[in-house]
Amino acid sequence: MSRGHLSKHPSAFDIAGSSISISPVMQNYSHNRPMMAQVPASPASLLLSSDEEDDGDDDDDDDDANNQHQFSTFGMPDYGRTANHYRNLNANSNSGLNRNTNTSTDLQDPLSMAPPFPTYRAGRNSNNSAYPQWNRMDRTRRKSTPSKQVGKEAIAAVQSPMPSSSQQEHEQFLEERRAAAVVHYLATDDKDMEALYKRRVQVEYAIGRAKERVAQLSLKSPSKKHHKKGCMANIMRRIQILKDNPFWSLWGEELKEIEGNFGSAVVLTFAFLRWVFLLNVGLSILWISAIVIPFFLSPPSSFQWTGIKQYFQANGLEKTWILLGGYFYKSEQTGWYRADYMYPCTIAAMYLTSLIAILAKIAKRIMGSGDSALVYTPDTFPYATVVFTAWDFRISSLEAATKLRRGIRMQLREMLADSMLIVKTPKATNNYEYYKRYAVLGLLWPMVMAGTITGVYYLVSKSDLINTKLKTAYAQPALMTILVSIIGPFLVRILVKLEDWKPSTAEKVVIIKLFFLRATNLTTFLYRLYVLLHNGYLSTQGLLSDPCLANSKCSHEGFLCCNTASDGEWSTCLRQPIGYCASKCMENEVGKQILKLIITSTVINCILDIGMGLIFKFLLNEEQELSIPDFAIDVVYIQVLVWTGSHFSPLASTTGVLCFLLTFYSKKITLKTCTSTQKLYSASRTSVMTYGVLLVALVLCIFPEAVFVTSQSSGICGPIGEGQSMYDTVANYIGRAGYPLSAVLEWLGSPVILGAIIILLVFGVVLQRAKLVQSNQVLEMRIKEHALDHVIVPSASRRHPHDGGNEAFDFGQTGR
Amino acid sequence: MLEQRTSPNQKSCASTSMTKGRDELTFGDIGRISEVKANPFAHRIFELFSEDGSGNLSFDKFLNMMDAFSDDTPSEVKLVWAFAMWDFDGDGIIGSGDIKHGVDLMTHSGPLVQPSIHMLQRVPSNAGLDAEELDLIVKHVFQEVDPDCEGLSYFDFRRILTRMPDFLHNFHISI
Numbered sequence: 001m002s003r004g005h006l007s008k009h010p011s012a013f014d015i016a017g018s019s020i021s022i023s024p025v026m027q028n029y030s031h032n033r034p035m036m037a038q039v040p041a042s043p044a045s046l047l048l049s050s051d052e053e054d055d056g057d058d059d060d061d062d063d064d065a066n067n068q069h070q071f072s073t074f075g076m077p078d079y080g081r082t083a084n085h086y087r088n089l090n091a092n093s094n095s096g097l098n099r100n101t102n103t104s105t106d107l108q109d110p111l112s113m114a115p116p117f118p119t120y121r122a123g124r125n126s127n128n129s130a131y132p133q134w135n136r137m138d139r140t141r142r143k144s145t146p147s148k149q150v151g152k153e154a155i156a157a158v159q160s161p162m163p164s165s166s167q168q169e170h171e172q173f174l175e176e177r178r179a180a181a182v183v184h185y186l187a188t189d190d191k192d193m194e195a196l197y198k199r200r201v202q203v204e205y206a207i208g209r210a211k212e213r214v215a216q217l218s219l220k221s222p223s224k225k226h227h228k229k230g231c232m233a234n235i236m237r238r239i240q241i242l243k244d245n246p247f248w249s250l251w252g253e254e255l256k257e258i259e260g261n262f263g264s265a266v267v268l269t270f271a272f273l274r275w276v277f278l279l280n281v282g283l284s285i286l287w288i289s290a291i292v293i294p295f296f297l298s299p300p301s302s303f304q305w306t307g308i309k310q311y312f313q314a315n316g317l318e319k320t321w322i323l324l325g326g327y328f329y330k331s332e333q334t335g336w337y338r339a340d341y342m343y344p345c346t347i348a349a350m351y352l353t354s355l356i357a358i359l360a361k362i363a364k365r366i367m368g369s370g371d372s373a374l375v376y377t378p379d380t381f382p383y384a385t386v387v388f389t390a391w392d393f394r395i396s397s398l399e400a401a402t403k404l405r406r407g408i409r410m411q412l413r414e415m416l417a418d419s420m421l422i423v424k425t426p427k428a429t430n431n432y433e434y435y436k437r438y439a440v441l442g443l444l445w446p447m448v449m450a451g452t453i454t455g456v457y458y459l460v461s462k463s464d465l466i467n468t469k470l471k472t473a474y475a476q477p478a479l480m481t482i483l484v485s486i487i488g489p490f491l492v493r494i495l496v497k498l499e500d501w502k503p504s505t506a507e508k509v510v511i512i513k514l515f516f517l518r519a520t521n522l523t524t525f526l527y528r529l530y531v532l533l534h535n536g537y538l539s540t541q542g543l544l545s546d547p548c549l550a551n552s553k554c555s556h557e558g559f560l561c562c563n564t565a566s567d568g569e570w571s572t573c574l575r576q577p578i579g580y581c582a583s584k585c586m587e588n589e590v591g592k593q594i595l596k597l598i599i600t601s602t603v604i605n606c607i608l609d610i611g612m613g614l615i616f617k618f619l620l621n622e623e624q625e626l627s628i629p630d631f632a633i634d635v636v637y638i639q640v641l642v643w644t645g646s647h648f649s650p651l652a653s654t655t656g657v658l659c660f661l662l663t664f665y666s667k668k669i670t671l672k673t674c675t676s677t678q679k680l681y682s683a684s685r686t687s688v689m690t691y692g693v694l695l696v697a698l699v700l701c702i703f704p705e706a707v708f709v710t711s712q713s714s715g716i717c718g719p720i721g722e723g724q725s726m727y728d729t730v731a732n733y734i735g736r737a738g739y740p741l742s743a744v745l746e747w748l749g750s751p752v753i754l755g756a757i758i759i760l761l762v763f764g765v766v767l768q769r770a771k772l773v774q775s776n777q778v779l780e781m782r783i784k785e786h787a788l789d790h791v792i793v794p795s796a797s798r799r800h801p802h803d804g805g806n807e808a809f810d811f812g813q814t815g816r
Numbered sequence: 817m818l819e820q821r822t823s824p825n826q827k828s829c830a831s832t833s834m835t836k837g838r839d840e841l842t843f844g845d846i847g848r849i850s851e852v853k854a855n856p857f858a859h860r861i862f863e864l865f866s867e868d869g870s871g872n873l874s875f876d877k878f879l880n881m882m883d884a885f886s887d888d889t890p891s892e893v894k895l896v897w898a899f900a901m902w903d904f905d906g907d908g909i910i911g912s913g914d915i916k917h918g919v920d921l922m923t924h925s926g927p928l929v930q931p932s933i934h935m936l937q938r939v940p941s942n943a944g945l946d947a948e949e950l951d952l953i954v955k956h957v958f959q960e961v962d963p964d965c966e967g968l969s970y971f972d973f974r975r976i977l978t979r980m981p982d983f984l985h986n987f988h989i990s991i
Contacts (some may be wrong), residue, residue, distance in 0.1 A: 050862070152949065199869060200868065200869035200870075201906070202869075202904075202905050202906030202907070203863050203868075203869030203906060204867070204868065204906075205906040205907070205908070206864065206871055206900045206903045206906040206908075207864055207865075207867055207900065209900070209908060210864070210896050210897055210900035211898070211972075212894050213896045213970065214893055214897075214990050217890070217892050217893060217896070256990075260851070264985060264986060265977075380960075380979065381957075381960035381961055381976065381980075382960075383953060383956040383957045383960055384957050384960050384961045384976060384980075385980050385982075387900075387915060387918065387919055387953070387957055388902075388976070388977060388980060388983060389980045389982040389983040389986055390922065391856070391857070391922050391986065392986045393855060393857075393986055393987055393988055393989050394988055394989070395854055395855075395988075396850070396851035396854055396987065397851075397854060398850050398853055400854065401853075401854035401855070401856075402905055402925075405922060405923055405924065406925070407855070408922050408923050409923040409925070409944070409945060412919070412923065412945065412949070412953055413945070413949065413954075416949060416956075417952065417955070495918060563899045588847075617946065657902065666953040682981070682982045683981075683983070683986060684981035684982050705859075777892070
């Protein structure tokens with residue numbers, strides 16, 4: 001390639017920008033689509049309508065002179081008549097291309113009016129390296145006959161339509177050129193060459209216009225890469241360098257591999273998992289630094305450490321730093337750090353941080369990659385959406401590509417069938433299905449919900465019983481996991497099949513039902529835990545003490561029978577008379593249940609995933625598909641447990657970190673036995689399903705958390721005194737603080753919720769701004785286009801004087 | 817870069833064209849890489865960025881191509897190139913023929929898209945969509961986005977695609 005001026009490595013902008021020196025070219029507008037591109041396509045017909053004449057070799061100079069002159073002036077000759085002339089020429093031609101001819105004078109995209117390859121005009125002379133193959137052909141032609149070089153000039157001349165002299169001369173000139181080109185190209189007997197040439201012209205046309213548009217864009221928005229000065233810019237640059245650190249793109253290689261093999265939806269879910277993992281890392285740093293480290297610096301007198309083995313039996317951890325109960329400071333703390341107000345403050349900080357992180361991530365997705373499913377509904381043009389956006393360019397494996405093609409095919413066929421169904425099917429045959437569907441919805445679904453709710457209820461109420469019966473402390477959470485995470489979704493899928501929806505609606509129904517099922521199960525679980533907590537408080541008030549015999553179990557969950565005054569880990573039996581039931585440390589009980597549930601749930605899910613994958617691959621020899629809604633809902637479920645569990649154990653988020661790590665690797669291993677999905681999962685729908693559901697879950701999580709924070713503590717264990725709630729403690733401290741501090745804290749304190757509202761409002765503003773910026777861009781571009789057309793084509797305004805002034809604003813005329 | 821990820825066999829193929837002194841990647845070489853084979857629009861993309869329609873890319877043009885598809889590129893630039901990509905017959909509008917060909921490329925069931933100089937020709941496949949189905953699909957698309965049936969100009973295309981949230985996310989190729 002003789003292209004010397006591209007010795008640097010330019011970006012797309014620069015390449016197009018190098019043609020800016022010929023910018024007057026862009027003013028070459030005409031009202032109609034250029035007919036030039038049709039010229040080479042129909043040589044036969046043109047031959048009919050024009051004479052042949054061989055022009056000499058001075059054409060080069062002529063053209064140059066014409067071009068120079070034309071470039072130096074801004075005034076444009078009247079295109080209308082010439083355009084009409086061309087239109088007539090081509091009305092006779094049979095275009096081999098499928099195209100709708102446009103004979104209206106609508107204002108179209110200005111660059112579609114431009115003649116092809118204007119950017120190459122400056123280098124149009126024979127050494128123009130833009131057309132190497134043409135140069136080669138050109139050189140051979142020059143050796144043979146001087147008149148043959150007319151071929152290249154003809155094509156080139158076709159690109160520069162408007163001379164400064166009269167119209168007639170110019171038209172004749174062009175016709176002659178065209179005829180000569182026609183002769184030359186008909187002379188070559190090679191059909192393939194002709195087709196190739198036709199093809200090349202089409203491609204170059206498209207390229208040329210794309211480059212002009214890109215150039216126009218770069219004119220509009222100056223390069224973003226110029227280095228700003230100032231210390232703010234320095235700080236931003238340092239943050240950017242930090243962000244480019246490979247730590248934040250953890251698992252980048254793995255994600256890329258997954259993306260290539262499975263497409264964007266799956267990789268987005270994995271990226272969501274990675275994001276939640278990093279969020280939990282941040283939260284656990286917060287908890288460890290705020291709560292756990294001060295504990296180690298000055299442990300309370302009740303601190304007992306019985307060794308590592310106790311971790312797994314979940315006993316003997318009562319008085320350690322792992323559970324809330326261990327932070328039993330009473331009045332030992334001196335100095336400004338008190339566990340009893342730091343703990344609720346850390347809880348509040350955790351929720352606030354999570355909220356800000358989620359909102360920031362969603363905002364970035366909306367403003368960045370245009371992931372605006374939260375803003376625009378994708379159902380406005382279903383067919384166009386499938387046609388233009390269904391292909392996922394990120395796929396790089398042949399198998400995934402084949403699957404995707406099949407998926408698109410099936411989706412399109414389904415859409416066609418639906419649209420025909422609406423027309424054809426009579427209503428009568430649908431009645432039976434409607435009844436069946438509503439019967440299932442109305443009867444079976446509530447039954448399933450009620451069943452799972454009852455199951456969870458009893459599992460929480462009788463957890464001690466179950467654990468002793470099955471002889472392991474993890475029996476109850478295991479059963480709960482099996483019920484909630486395995487049986488529940490299975491039943492949901494069966495029900496949805498029975499309900500017999502259309503395939504596309506069926507998926508949405510499955511997702512909604514899974515979410516509801518999980519939400520109700522969690523609500524029941526948390527409600528039972530709250531009842532436990534409350535029972536603990538009531539027991540210290542002297543209620544709920546039933547008499548019990550020496551080795552019998554108490555009827556209330558979490559109570560133990562006091563035989564001696566020093567029974568139990570804490571001082572519960574000091575207050576109760578002997579022979580009655582008293583509660584254990586309820587905060588610890590609840591904390592233990594939640595932690596065990598998190599761990600068991602993760603482990604069972606991982607084992608099940610890998611197991612199913614192996615079964616499918618080796619026994620059944622099929623491949624399963626990864627179910628994205630299940631994956632997303634599982635991650636959100638664990639995260640909700642981490643959030644609520646943090647109230648009772650500062651290490652809940654650390655547990656979350658370990659569990660998400662395990663989940664990531666086990667899912668990755670499972671993927672080896674999966675194939676890419678055939679359903680078309682849109683990227684934006686996936687991100688709504690992941691981040692959107694997480695946001696909703698966080699907001700819903702605040703309610704049980706508020707209840708926990710305002711419930712009164714038993715005072716047996718934990719940092720909060722008897723009869724007080726966390727909220728009361730904090731309020732006391734604020735009340736006792738000095739005047740300015742208390743006023744400020746009260747002003748700040750009560751609207752922690754107000755702060756969240758403010759953040760949501762800011763988020764809404766960001767969304768609006770994104771919409772506004774987009775519509776602004778469109779408006780700008782249109783006004784610019786209209787203004788230029790208005791300047792260039794005086795004939796139009798002469799014809800319609802009253803319209804001329806309004807042209808820039810009359811969008812209705814363009815039919816948009 | 818791409819060369820490093822290909823197998824040694826493919827690497828030698830790519831290097832042979834380079835050692836022929838032209839310092840270009842031809843589509844014949846690069847079309848053997850599975851990542852390129854997986855993309856039905858690959859040939860069209862190579863055609864576009866090769867600036868003369870031959871599908872041969874020098875390093876600069878290759879960079880241009882990667883730049884247009886990268887994540888940092890503004891969405892406007894991507895829309896420009898997407899329009900150029902869909903405008904198979906180069907007439908400045910996306911007409912029914914263009915859409916038909918594009919859908920055909922995306923839904924054919926054959927093994928591999930052979931580049932053809934006779935563009936707008938049906939891709940050979942066993943179980944791809946019929947001609948009538950293609951016609952119906954094109955008709956629906958035009959009903960939705962272009963009721964006057966004039967073909968989509970760049971502005972129409974841009975206006976529609978900015979409302980489709982997935983387009984920018986999917987229109988991305990990386991090494």
